[in-house]
Amino acid sequence: MKQFTLNQTVKLIEQNKITLLKNEINRCHSGDISQIINNLSEEYQILVFKLLNLENAADVLHELYDEVRENIIENTPQKNLFNIVDEMDSDEATDLVSELEEDLADEILSNIDKEDSAEIVKLLKYDEESAGGLMQTEIIAVQQNMKRDEVIEYIRKNVDDAENIHYVFVVDDDNKLLGLFEVTKLLLAEKNKQAIDLMEDEMISVNVDVDQEETAHLFRKYDLFILPVIDAKNHLLGRITVDDIIDVIDEEASEDAYKMVGLENEDRVFTTPLNSVKKRLPWLSLNLFTALLVSSVVGVFQQTIENLSILAVLMPIVAGLGGNSGTQTLTVITRGIALGELTIHNTSKAILKEITVGTINGIIVGSAAMLMAYLLKGDIMLGVVLGVAMICNMFIAGLVGSIIPVVMKLLKIDPALASSVIITMLTDIGGFASFLGLATLLL
Amino acid sequence: MKQFTLNQTVKLIEQNKITLLKNEINRCHSGDISQIINNLSEEYQILVFKLLNLENAADVLHELYDEVRENIIENTPQKNLFNIVDEMDSDEATDLVSELEEDLADEILSNIDKEDSAEIVKLLKYDEESAGGLMQTEIIAVQQNMKRDEVIEYIRKNVDDAENIHYVFVVDDDNKLLGLFEVTKLLLAEKNKQAIDLMEDEMISVNVDVDQEETAHLFRKYDLFILPVIDAKNHLLGRITVDDIIDVIDEEASEDAYKMVGLENEDRVFTTPLNSVKKRLPWLSLNLFTALLVSSVVGVFQQTIENLSILAVLMPIVAGLGGNSGTQTLTVITRGIALGELTIHNTSKAILKEITVGTINGIIVGSAAMLMAYLLKGDIMLGVVLGVAMICNMFIAGLVGSIIPVVMKLLKIDPALASSVIITMLTDIGGFASFLGLATLLL
Numbered sequence: 001m002k003q004f005t006l007n008q009t010v011k012l013i014e015q016n017k018i019t020l021l022k023n024e025i026n027r028c029h030s031g032d033i034s035q036i037i038n039n040l041s042e043e044y045q046i047l048v049f050k051l052l053n054l055e056n057a058a059d060v061l062h063e064l065y066d067e068v069r070e071n072i073i074e075n076t077p078q079k080n081l082f083n084i085v086d087e088m089d090s091d092e093a094t095d096l097v098s099e100l101e102e103d104l105a106d107e108i109l110s111n112i113d114k115e116d117s118a119e120i121v122k123l124l125k126y127d128e129e130s131a132g133g134l135m136q137t138e139i140i141a142v143q144q145n146m147k148r149d150e151v152i153e154y155i156r157k158n159v160d161d162a163e164n165i166h167y168v169f170v171v172d173d174d175n176k177l178l179g180l181f182e183v184t185k186l187l188l189a190e191k192n193k194q195a196i197d198l199m200e201d202e203m204i205s206v207n208v209d210v211d212q213e214e215t216a217h218l219f220r221k222y223d224l225f226i227l228p229v230i231d232a233k234n235h236l237l238g239r240i241t242v243d244d245i246i247d248v249i250d251e252e253a254s255e256d257a258y259k260m261v262g263l264e265n266e267d268r269v270f271t272t273p274l275n276s277v278k279k280r281l282p283w284l285s286l287n288l289f290t291a292l293l294v295s296s297v298v299g300v301f302q303q304t305i306e307n308l309s310i311l312a313v314l315m316p317i318v319a320g321l322g323g324n325s326g327t328q329t330l331t332v333i334t335r336g337i338a339l340g341e342l343t344i345h346n347t348s349k350a351i352l353k354e355i356t357v358g359t360i361n362g363i364i365v366g367s368a369a370m371l372m373a374y375l376l377k378g379d380i381m382l383g384v385v386l387g388v389a390m391i392c393n394m395f396i397a398g399l400v401g402s403i404i405p406v407v408m409k410l411l412k413i414d415p416a417l418a419s420s421v422i423i424t425m426l427t428d429i430g431g432f433a434s435f436l437g438l439a440t441l442l443l
Numbered sequence: 444m445k446q447f448t449l450n451q452t453v454k455l456i457e458q459n460k461i462t463l464l465k466n467e468i469n470r471c472h473s474g475d476i477s478q479i480i481n482n483l484s485e486e487y488q489i490l491v492f493k494l495l496n497l498e499n500a501a502d503v504l505h506e507l508y509d510e511v512r513e514n515i516i517e518n519t520p521q522k523n524l525f526n527i528v529d530e531m532d533s534d535e536a537t538d539l540v541s542e543l544e545e546d547l548a549d550e551i552l553s554n555i556d557k558e559d560s561a562e563i564v565k566l567l568k569y570d571e572e573s574a575g576g577l578m579q580t581e582i583i584a585v586q587q588n589m590k591r592d593e594v595i596e597y598i599r600k601n602v603d604d605a606e607n608i609h610y611v612f613v614v615d616d617d618n619k620l621l622g623l624f625e626v627t628k629l630l631l632a633e634k635n636k637q638a639i640d641l642m643e644d645e646m647i648s649v650n651v652d653v654d655q656e657e658t659a660h661l662f663r664k665y666d667l668f669i670l671p672v673i674d675a676k677n678h679l680l681g682r683i684t685v686d687d688i689i690d691v692i693d694e695e696a697s698e699d700a701y702k703m704v705g706l707e708n709e710d711r712v713f714t715t716p717l718n719s720v721k722k723r724l725p726w727l728s729l730n731l732f733t734a735l736l737v738s739s740v741v742g743v744f745q746q747t748i749e750n751l752s753i754l755a756v757l758m759p760i761v762a763g764l765g766g767n768s769g770t771q772t773l774t775v776i777t778r779g780i781a782l783g784e785l786t787i788h789n790t791s792k793a794i795l796k797e798i799t800v801g802t803i804n805g806i807i808v809g810s811a812a813m814l815m816a817y818l819l820k821g822d823i824m825l826g827v828v829l830g831v832a833m834i835c836n837m838f839i840a841g842l843v844g845s846i847i848p849v850v851m852k853l854l855k856i857d858p859a860l861a862s863s864v865i866i867t868m869l870t871d872i873g874g875f876a877s878f879l880g881l882a883t884l885l886l
Contacts (some may be wrong), residue, residue: 006788029645031664039788057753065784152630165627166609166668184608194535202472218694221474225609225668225688243666245787247472249689253696254778257703261770269779270789273799279808280771282798287767291760293813299756305748312755313742316762316871317734324730324864327704328723335697336712341508345449345482346713356716358721364720365727372848373736420863421767428759 004028006036013044022051028226037072038065039078046075058087062096067270073100082111090116091136091244131215132208134248135229135238141169143177144196148189155183163393167226169236170195177228177236179203185218193236205230208237212248217340259416260331262287283421290425297429301436304443311439312378314386318435321365322393322427329354329401334415337405351402358398359391366390385442389435396424396430447471448653449479455485456827465494473502473869480515489518489646510713516543524543525554533559534579534687574658575651577691578672578681584612587621591632598626610669612679613638620671620679622646648673651680655691660783662688684718699781702859704773726864733868740872743759747886753820754882757829761878764808765836765870770863772797772844777858780848794845801841802834809833828885834876839873840866 012021025048027034032058037045049072052060061069061084073081085093085108097105099122109117119137126132129382140158142151151168159165168186170178179199189198190199205228206215218227219242227240255265262283267276298305298315333350336342342350369386374380401423405415447467455464468491468856476499482489492515495503504507504512504527516524528536528551540548540563540595552560562580569575583601585594585689594611602608611629621641647656648671661670662685670683698708705726710719711869741748741758750753776793779785797800815829817823 029647029665031666036663039786049517066679078578109636155627158629159627159631163627165624165625182604182606182608183625183630184598184606187626187629188599188602204472219686220689221478222472223474225685225844242668242689243662246685246692248665249692249696250782253700254693254782255695257700257774257778260700261774263765263771263774267775269775269793270796272805273796276796276800280768280804281807283771284764284768286802287764288760288808288811291615291763294759294763295756298759302752302756303813307754308753309749309752309755312737312748312752312758313745314738316741316759316875317731319759320737320867320871321727321730321733324704324867325723325727327863328706329705330705331700332710332712335700339693340699343482343714352478353713353716353719357719360716360720361723361727364724365731368728368731387729420770424763428763432759432818 004032004036006039009036009040009048010044011106018051021048023119025051026053026056030056030063034060034063038068042071045071049076054083054087057084058092062088062092065268065270066099066266067272069096069099073104078104078107078111082108086112086116089136089138090119090123090238091134094120094133095128098124098128123428126208127210130208131206131210131212131227131229131240131300132237134212134215134240134244136241137238139169139239140165140167141171141175141229141236141280142195142196144170145174146195148186148191148193148198152186152205153197164241167239168195168198169228169239170199171236175236176234177203177205177230178227180228190323201254203228206240207232213252213272215240216248220340251339256334256416259414262421263418287421290421294425294428294432298432298436300430301440302329304436304440308439308443311436314373314382315432315435317369318386318389318393318431319428321390322397322431323420323424325358325394326397326401326423326427329358329398330405330420330423333402333405337409337415342406342409347406351399351406354402355395356394356397358394362391362394362397365394381442382439385435389431389438392434393427393431397427398424402423445476447479449482452479452483452491453487455492461494465489468494469496469499472498473506477503477506481511485514488514491567497526497530500527501535505531505535507543508711508713509709510715511540512542516547521547521550521554525551529555529559532579532581533562533566533681534577537563537576538571541567541571544765550574569651572655573651574649574653574655574670574672574683575657575680577655577683577687578651579684580681582612582671582679582682583608583610584614584618584679585638587613587615587637589638591629591636591641592633594638595629607684610682611638611641612671612682613642614679618646618679619677620646620673623669623671646671649683650675656695659682659695663783677858695781699777699859702857703777703862705862705864730864732862737868738873741875741879744875744883747879747883751882751886753825754879757816757825758875758878760812760830761832761836761874762871764833765840765874766835766863766867768801768804768838769844769866769870772801772841773848773863773866776845776848780852780858785849785852790849794842794849797845798838798841800838801837801844804839805834805837808837824885825882828878828881832874834879835877836870836874841871843869 018416037048040048047066085096097108109120140155142154165183167180167182169180171176180203181198181200185198203216204222204224206218208229208231225242228236229238229240231237258265267279278392366387369390373386374383408415480491483491488511528539540551552563569856583598585597608621608626610625612623615621623646624641625641628641647661647665647667649661651672661667668685669677672681672683674680699706707722710722809830812833813826816829817826851858851860
C-alpha cells in the first residue's frame with residue numbers, strides 16, 4: 001500500500017503536479033486519504049477530493065470530519081454526488097443522506113439507482129442511534145436446504161468483490177433467521193451438506209430497535225465480528241459489522257466524558273468558536289446558577305467570616321477536596337454503568353463501598369489538614385473544625401457521587417448527565433455549610 | 444442458544460439440582476456464563492465454575508472480573524488448571540499466566556503441552572500493552588506459490604474448528620509477510636490461482652512493539668477485523684483480532700476518564716474499600732497540597748476580606764466557573780488527542796480556539812454576574828470587579844486547559860494526567876487572585 005503524507009500532498013499541489021498527485025493519492029488507503037483531506041485547507045480539501053476515483057470517494061466521504069464533509073458536499077457537482085452515493089454501502093449512504101438538507105437529500109434519492117434508493121428510504125426510518133441505524137442491508141442469506149455448492153454459487157453471483165463477507169446467514173422460506181456460519185465452513189464441508197448443517201450452535205442476533213449502546217454490549221460480551229439484525233418476528237433485515245461498533249464505542253466514551261463536564265457531543269476540537277460558545281453557554285448558565293446557590297450558603301455565614309477572616313482562607317480546602325473526591329466516585333460509578341459492570345444485583349454494595357472509601361479518606365486527609373491548621377495557625381479548635389468539616393464533606397461526596405448516577409440510571413436518564421457541576425455544587429454546599437456552620441457553633 | 448439467568452442459577456443451587464444446572468449452564472454462551480459467575484457469591488462462583496466443560500471453562504476464565512478469577516484459580520485443583528490453560532488461545536493463556544504468582548505460573552508452564560508452553564513463554568516477553576501483548580499465534584499462513592486447493596487442504600489440516608479464521612496470510616520462504624486475503628476469496632478463485640494472486644492490494648500490518656493505543660488507531664482508521672503482527676524484519680509473528688481491540692478501547696477510555704480525576708485503572712466498582720482507599724490517597728494528598736496553595740493565595744488577601752466580607756461570599760463564583768470552564772476545555776482537547784484528531788498540523792489552531800471560546804463565554808457570563816451582583820448588593824464597583832475577574836479567569840481556563848495537555852503530549856506524558864486537579868488549582872488561583880487582587884486595588 002502506498003504511504004503518502006500531508007506534506008507531500010501540499011507540495012504537489014503547490015508545484016501544480018496534479019496528475020502525479022491523482023495517481024499517488026488514489027493508491028492510498030481510504031483511511032489515509034481521509035486523514036490527509038481532514039488536515040488540508042478548505043480550498044485544497046475540494047481540490048484533492050475531486051481527484052479521487054469513485055471507490056475512494058465513496059469510502060473517504062463518510063470518514064471525514066463533519067465540517068470537512070459539509071465543505072466538500074457543497075462544492076461537489078450533484079451528478080458526481082449521485083455516483084458517489086450509488087457506490088456507497090447502504091448504511092453509509094443512509095448516514096450521509098440523513099445529514100443533508102432535505103432538498104439535496106430528495107434530489108439524491110431520486111437520481112440514484114432505484115433499488116439503492118429504496119434501501120436508503122427504508123433505513124432512514126430507523127433511529128440513528130439504534131441497531132437499525134447501524135445496519136447495512138448488503139448480506140449473504142441462503143435458504144436452509146441449499147447444498148454446499150449452491151451456497152458457493154450463490155455467493156459468487158451475489159458479490160462483486162468478496163470483501164467483508166465473513167458470515168453466511170441461513171433463513172427459512174419466510175426469511176426468518178435460523179442461524180449463521182463462517183465462510184470458512186464452506187471450504188471444509190462435504191459436498192452433500194446443507195446450509196442448515198453448517199450453522200453454529202450459538203447464534204446471537206439483535207432486534208432492529210435496540211439502542212446502539214446495548215448493541216455494542218452484545219459485541220463486547222460475545223466477542224462478535226458481525227451481528228445479524230432482525231425484526232420483532234425474527235425476519236432477517238441486515239447486519240452490523242464490528243468497525244461500526246468501534247465508532248459507537250468511541251462516540252459513547254466521548255459522550256460520557258463530555259456529559260460529565262456539561263459538553264455537547266458536537267462540540268469537538270474543530271467546531272467553530274462561535275458554535276462552541278453557543279453550545280457551552282447553557283451549561284455555564286446552569287453553572288452560574290449553582291455557583292450563586294453555593295455563594296448564598298456562604299452568605300448565611302457572612303457575619304462569622306467578618307469576625308474570623310481566616311475561615312475564608314481555609315474554606316476552599318474543604319470544598320476542593322470534597323469536590324474532587326465526589327468526582328472520583330462519580331467517575332468510578334458512571335464507567336461501571338457504561339461498561340455494564342454495575343447491575344441490579346450489586347448496586348447497593350457499590351454505593352456502600354464508595355461511602356466507606358470517602359469517609360476513610362476523609363478521616364485521613366482531614367486529620368492531616370487538622371494538624372497543619374494547628375501547626376500553621378496555632379489554634380487547635382480551628383484545626384478540629386477544619387478536620388471534622390472535611391470528614392463530613394467527603395462522606396457527602398461518596399454519598400452523592402454514587403447515589404445520584406445510580407438513581408438517574410433507574411429513572412432511565414443518562415447517568416453521565418449527573419455531571420461534575422451537580423456533584424461539585426453539592427460538595428461545595430456541604431463543605432461550606434459544615435465548615436462555616438461548625439465554626440459558628442464552636443469558635 | 445440457551446438463555447439462563449442469575450436467579451435461575453441461584454435457585455438450582457439452593458434446590459441442590461446440580462446435574463440439571465450443569466446441563467443448563469454448559470449450553471449457555473461463555474459471555475453469559477461469565478456474567479452469571481461474576482455476580483454470584485464467592486462460594487457459588489467456585490461451585491458453578493467446577494460444572495463447566497473444558498471449552499467453556501477456558502472461554503469463561505479470562506472473561507471474569509479480576510477478583511472473581513483470582514478466587515476461582517485459588518480454589519481450582521492444579522490439574523484442572525493445566526487442562527484449562529491447554530485449551531485456551533495463546534493470547535488468553537499468556538494473559539492468564541502473566542497474572543499468576545511465579546510458582547503457580549512455573550507449575551503451569553511445565554505441566555501443559557510443550558508446544559503451547561513454548562508459545563506462552565515467547566509471548567510473555569512482549570509488553571502487555573503492546574501489539575505483541577495482544578497477539579495470538581494461532582494463524583493460517585501459507586506459502587505464496589501454493590495453489591487454491593493446496594491452501595484449502597492446508598486449512599483443513601491445521602484447524603480443529605473453522606472458527607475465527609477469516610483471513611489467510613501469505614508469506615515467502617523466509618516467513619516474511621507478503622499480504623493477506625479473505626477466506627471467501629478461496630471459494631470464488633479459479634483452481635489454478637496461487638495464494639499470491641488472491642492477495643488484497645492493501646495490506647496493513649503492525650510491528651510487534653507498537654503500543655496498544657496506536658494499534659487500536661490502526662483498527663479505527665482502516666476498519667480492520669484482523670491485523671497481522673510482524674517483527675522489525677517483516678517476519679510474520681501472529682495476529683490481533685478486533686474483539687481484543689474493543690477491550691483495549693474500553694480500557695483506554697476508562698483510563699482517560701480515570702486519570703482526569705486522579706484515579707488508578709485498577710480502582711473499579713468492586714475493588715475492596717481498603718484497596719480503593721490506598722489507591723486514591725496519594726492523589727488526595729496531592730490535592731490537599733494544591734488546596735493549601737490555593738488557600739495561601741487567598742491568605743495574601745486576608746486583610747481585604749476582613750474589611751469586606753462580601754468578597755468571601757462571592758469568591759466561590761469566580762473559582763467555580765473558571766474551574767468548570769477549564770475542565771471543559773481539558774476534556775475537548777484530551778478526547779481530541781485520544782481519538783487522534785489533534786495532530787501537529789492543527790494544534791495551535793485548537794488552542795487559539797479554546798482561548799477565544801473561554802474569553803467570549805467569560806464576557807457573557809461575567810456580564811451576567813456583574814449585573815446580578817449590582818442588583819443584589821447595590822454596589823456597581825463590586826459588580827465590575829466580579830465581572831472582570833470572571834473574564835480573566837475564563838481566559839486563563841481556556842489557556843491552561845488547552846496548553847497543558849498539548850505540552851504534556853509533546854513531552855510524551857499522557858495528557859489525561861493533566862487531571863482536573865491541576866487545572867482547577869490553576870483556575871482557583873487565577874480566580875481568587877484576580878478577584879481579590881482587583882478588589883484590593885479598586886474597593
